[in-house]
Amino acid sequence: MTAELAIETTDLRKVFRNRWSGKEVCAVENISLRVNRGTTFGLLGPNGAGKTTFVKMLLSACIPTAGTARVYGKDTKDPEARRPIGYLPENHRFPTYFTGAGMLDFYAALSGVDSAKRRKLIPELFERVGLDPKWMDVRVGKYSKGMLQRVGLAQALIHSPTLLVLDEPSDGVDPVGRRQIRDVLHALEAQGVTIFLNSHLLQEVELFCRDVAIVNKGRVVLEGAVSDLTAGKGYKLVAMNGSGPKEWNLGSREEANGKIDDLRREGFSIESLVPTTSRLEDVFIEAVQGKK
């Protein structure tokens, strides 16, 4: 067991058994996954693939039927293993009686942050996630979906975690907010925080994550670096000069960058650069449909 790994699961399995009928459903089937310290990792999968159950087992909210889950080498059954984790669930339901600041104060206290530090951190975090501090004393029941998502992210960051587990972090957030959240996450990545993203937004994962695992029917069907999995796919570049728009189909990101440099030197203005397909989407569909 090495502490170089932020997350390590070995044959993690979860079977849900109906209390009355005794019928069993295997949600996670022997997943062995390694997430390196400091990486940005995306967990992908169709609905019902077992992603959320997997995440819940990492947090000990769900008890594994078999196998082990470790965070920085510690078994997640041990509450101390969760100290470095910041978590934002998908369908969070923060108590509406909390004010924004009260909510952060409560969750920080549960993480063992002392009161002086909490008082200092709360306004800072509000600004960091793009919330106006004037909302600090407003009850979260009055917050919009996007604001709840931001204050939820602040809650996950309040104790300076080194592993951030996010379930659909930009769900309900407008494009500007998404960008802000991504910037926050990039800043954390630069500080060496490991980010584990569970999202169905493939473009978001592709933009942000270095490594991914695709889960289907409780099993990991594909995993690796995003750059490796999407290698060989192309971009469509449109540029204009005096004679009108011209198109180029380019095989890689590097090639596209090179071409843009050349065209700029030749006096072209770049109109657009788009992936010829949503590349990770192709990989995803192939993986879950078993074509690869």
Add this chain to the structure above:
Amino acid sequence: MTATFALIVDTFREAMARKIFWGLFGLSLLMVLFFLFIMKIDVVEGATATITLFGQQAGPRDGVEIDRMVKQVHSSISTFLYSFGMFLAVFASAGLIPSVLEPGRIEVMLSKPISRAHLLMGRFIGNVLVVSCNIVLLVGGVWLIFGWKTGIWSPGFLVAIPTTIFIFSVLLTVVVLAGVLWESTAVSTMIPVVIMILSPILAQEETARRLLSSEWSRQLWLFLYIALPKVFDVGRMTLDITLGQGAGSWWPIWTSGAFGILVYGTAQWIFEKRDF
């Protein structure tokens, strides 16, 4: 310690956000204020000369022994606590356990570096403290006012504070178990209320022994009487102490306590194994 305090404060916050808790506090405060401002007692040579309500003389005309009158008020408050008050407290608390287990809320709490046992205990203690404040306000307030107005400081009445908190805690363990099992406020309310209703019936154990025809039904009655919390018996014990008649047997306290420990232990065991 920080986490435990946070869990307790959170329970207070949630309790205050529920209007029924304000109702409880309001009721207690109203009773205290009633005795403080509305009722005026004139004592002459150890007997009540006049009791004035809303400025009107309400009697007694012949003079009642002040000591007896204070004890009557104290025993009325005790009876209120063990009947209507206990029901209100259970009714108000029943939602506080299932609410914390709501999907989307429990996962965030479980992701923090605290054990499940710690989380449940923090919530339980918070809940007990919320109701304790209410009991202390009512019993302590009435005790102080009567002591101040009559000069009679009857310490027996103060026993109502620990015994009421104790029996509420025992009933709360049932709320916790039902909440952990079914996450339903309705079920969490119903079961302790049924126990409260059964308590005075089961306490008629000697009468039941005479009236029941079969041995197994007598044994079942006895078993239920021994096993379930003795709300009625503890209430009667409190009343006896209030009236200065002594506690009698402490057996209802021990058996109710054992019930509470067993039920809470079971709730915690289930909570430790539950998936969220």
